[in-house]
Amino acid sequence: MTDTQDLDLRKAAILEAVVSEYIGTAQPVGSHHVARAAGINVSSATIRSEMVALEREGYLMQPHTSAGRIPTDKGYRFFVDQLTEPGVLGPAQRQKVSRFFEQVHCEMEEMLERTSSLLSELTSYASVVLPPSHEAAVARSVQLVGLGPRVALLVVVLADGAVEKRSIDLAEEVPEEVLAAASARLHAAAHSRPLGGVTVSAASGDPLVDHVVSLALSALGELASEAHDRVFVGGPSRLAAAFDAVETVSAVLATLEQQLVVVSLLRDVLERGVSVVIGAEHGYQSLASCAVVVAPVSVEGQPSGAVGILGPTRMNYPQALAAARVVGERLGQRIHESFDPAAGAAPAEEHRPRRRARGRR
Amino acid sequence: MTDTQDLDLRKAAILEAVVSEYIGTAQPVGSHHVARAAGINVSSATIRSEMVALEREGYLMQPHTSAGRIPTDKGYRFFVDQLTEPGVLGPAQRQKVSRFFEQVHCEMEEMLERTSSLLSELTSYASVVLPPSHEAAVARSVQLVGLGPRVALLVVVLADGAVEKRSIDLAEEVPEEVLAAASARLHAAAHSRPLGGVTVSAASGDPLVDHVVSLALSALGELASEAHDRVFVGGPSRLAAAFDAVETVSAVLATLEQQLVVVSLLRDVLERGVSVVIGAEHGYQSLASCAVVVAPVSVEGQPSGAVGILGPTRMNYPQALAAARVVGERLGQRIHESFDPAAGAAPAEEHRPRRRARGRR
DNA sequence: TGCTGGCACTCGATTCTACCGAGTGCCAGG
DNA sequence: CCTGGCACTCGGTAGAATCGAGTGCCAGCA
DSSP: OOOSTTOOHHHHHHHHHHHHHHHHHOSOBOHHHHHHSTTOOSOHHHHHHHHHHHHHTTSEEOSSTTSOBEEOHHHHHHIIIIIOOOOOOOHHHHHHHHHHHHHOOSOHHHHHHHHHHHHHHHHSSEEEEEOOOOSSOBEEEEEEEEEETTEEEEEEEETTSOEEEEEEEOSSOOOHHHHHHHHHHHHHHHTTSBGGGOOOOSOOSOHHHHHHHHHHHHHHHHHHHSOOOOOEEEOHHHHHHHOOOHHHHHHHHHHHHOHHHHHHHHHHHHHTTOSEEEGGGSSOGGGTTEEEEEEEEEETTEEEEEEEEEEETTOOHHHHHHHHHHHHHHHHHHHHHTTOGGGGGSOOOOOOOOSOOOOOO | OOOSSOOOHHHHHHHHHHHHHHHHHOSOBOHHHHHHSTTOOSOHHHHHHHHHHHHHTTSEEOSSTTSOBEEOHHHHHHIIIIIOOOOOOOHHHHHHHHHHHHHOOSOHHHHHHHHHHHHHHHHSSEEEEEOOOOSSOBEEEEEEEEEETTEEEEEEEETTSOEEEEEEEOSSOOOHHHHHHHHHHHHHHHBTSBGGGOOOOSOOSOHHHHHHHHHHHHHHHHHHHSOOOOOEEEOHHHHHHHOOOHHHHHHHHHHHHOHHHHHHHHHHHHHTTOSEEEGGGSSOGGGTTEEEEEEEEEETTEEEEEEEEEEETTOOHHHHHHHHHHHHHHHHHHHHHTTOGGGGOOTTOOOOOOOOOOOOO
């Protein structure tokens, strides 16, 4: 198999021209257009023969004879990996991001929700935000609150500010004092422990308290094990604009509704250390006409969440990459700050592209 | 203005036929089709002349000369108000609803989220669920949890099981004990009070405690006043299927993204005691091609939230009305039960404390 | 050898025409 | 007052003609 790395300089230039033009116009690109593009000084005839080669090698394809070429997924892949730097945001967008992160002052959930809106505004594509996982997060507080005669709510505050809750059927009436006692025992046992590893050592005097505690403990266990598969989707309406086939829109939206799919896609991508997934590179049929650009959200160096941009395969990759990285980074900082406002005093250092997108299928 | 009430019996029958047919086929309906419809025993010529009248009176319109008629908003309105009963769900759907509400066992938010999915599955339209307002809800618990050196989280548990939170910048370092003291004072002051009316009477000995308390109180006030304008949208992908113009889809989705608009629309509709809004009857331009079917969610007789179905104006009103009502009612019951499981001793249902693991995937 | 201009050819898109048929409005007769 | 009949309208479809952007190939030139 011909290796991507060594395409002719000229072939690469031609491929780049085709991809750029196609991203802009969504029309198949002919040899004449390429010839006119900057940095290419050969005639259209030469370009045609090169294009034949590029097509043979799988970078381009023709919708039909006597039409121009459009990039294949492989073509986009080469473009992203070899031909393009992450790019920078325009000053207006950069300002928008800064303004956003200065102004935003709210709880995690809402912040993530609004971050996803920001991303989709910046890029005009749909966006997804994967919340920081609090797998390893320790509990700051555990509390039982009575809601009704036989119902209590277990409220857990984690160190990252997230609040998890779960209602518990008590099966019999439990007086306030018992609830309070159980709550105190739980809190003592769970404080500063990771959710999974909470045990309560000694039995108290009261068997009812013990019963409640054990109910709460199992609920706690469930909370810990349950992958918190929420994902925030921003700007789904942009999808309708990005695709023109209404059934494509429908299919993609339907996939987005299944949070699970999106979450595992993002996790997968992150794990492989990749930042762009194009077309069918992931296994999901329904997203075959999409590309996803992902950037990690790191809190104090620990990668813990992700932001992603979801658009058509002919999306503006440099811009999307830039937006995802900047927003991901700023979001990480912002989350960090929210525990220690002083940390936010340090000016955000200028972001420079450290690494090119890597990873192929 | 001709009053809606008194359309000819025959005119009404014709209108009904046109609306039904159009809802089914999305094609303009001609006089022949109407003549063939059940319950109409006049010739197409007669129907034509009646249709002319109906058109003059604003119930029907022609997309162009020599095409059939399609209903206007006014036509739909008459159909909904005079010609149709809410209808009943099919046995399969009814069972789906029952199964859902038996199985669902989770926190408010997730339940609402999943209810909206249920609704959109039942109807194949998009759905919205307006959470029960907890304007008047009293606090069951108020707590301050330290998150970082200068940051605390105010966690409020309301009587309806909702958990509200807000982080507080303390501006200086506050030791755990102070936080605990403040937390205790707040809890005592706020317990069983509506969020708005919390005051702390006497000053404690410690000025730092007082400071923290006052910070927390103002945060509490903000929480109370802030209209909690969240709305759960289900099945946006169904919209893409319901409309065929991609820009309509885009516009409607964009409107749905602005939670605010949807919330005030629903509130408005509820307030007017209406259950169906058709086309431009509400003021929102971007939803002019939609109809909304709304049903209240009452908890113990108190109307406190709403469910809605959002589809094209040519939606299946009887089915949508039935679905909205049933789901709204069951949701209200379910919410009520979640405070007092005994209340849910549904007829012919053995009640066992059941604890279903919500294992996903 | 490799690039170029030229040329014949392909084929989707556009335009034009004809035509079909569903649907209308109108009217005379039962 | 209803009905069948009739002339008319006009969107949608089908086929033919045309256009033009684009291709592959090739001979000739640096």
